[in-house]
Amino acid sequence: MPIVMKKGRLGVLLSALCEPAAESRVLTVFFEATTTFGVRIRPVRRAELARRVATVTLADGAVRVKVGLLGDRVMSATPEHDDVAGLAERSGRSVRDVYEEAAAAARALRFEPADR
Structure with a gap:
């Protein structure tokens, strides 16, 4: 998703939803494929019918x-x-x-x- 970062620079918000067991693999892909220095990690719960x-x-x-x-x-x-x-x-x-x-x-x- 396109976003505006600090100092008005354009950026991209990249999100991933994964099982906790896959977290390290997903982080590796993020760090290898982007220029980011950090990733925010939040646990997510799902309510189902x-x-x-x-x-x-x-x-x-x-x-x-x-x-x-x-x-x-x-x-x-x-x-x-x-x-x-x-x-x-x-x-x-x-x-x-x-x-x-x-x-x-x-x-x-x-x-x-x-x-x-």
């Missing part, structure tokens, strides 16, 4: 959907592309129509609170 795979039944067939849950609330629903494309081809519908119908059906599903 609980995931489930559900099957929704549409008028023309079934589609698997990856569902992201926050407690018992559906926060994200992503139909499996291969299922969507196959159903679209078999039914003569567009991939977009099948995708949107499957996503809407998944958002309407009810789940028990997630274990996480």
Whole structure:
């Protein structure tokens, strides 16, 4: 990412996200490939939605959907592309129509609170 450094000089902000075990290898690459004298290191945590795979039944067939849950609330629903494309081809519908119908059906599903 382009940045302005001290004294108004142009620079580049270079970032890397890696496992702690790879830190020394990544630092070696940074120091070998750039002119930097220092690297800021910050541990990062990741929050994730609980995931489930559900099957929704549409008028023309079934589609698997990856569902992201926050407690018992559906926060994200992503139909499996291969299922969507196959159903679209078999039914003569567009991939977009099948995708949107499957996503809407998944958002309407009810789940028990997630274990996480």
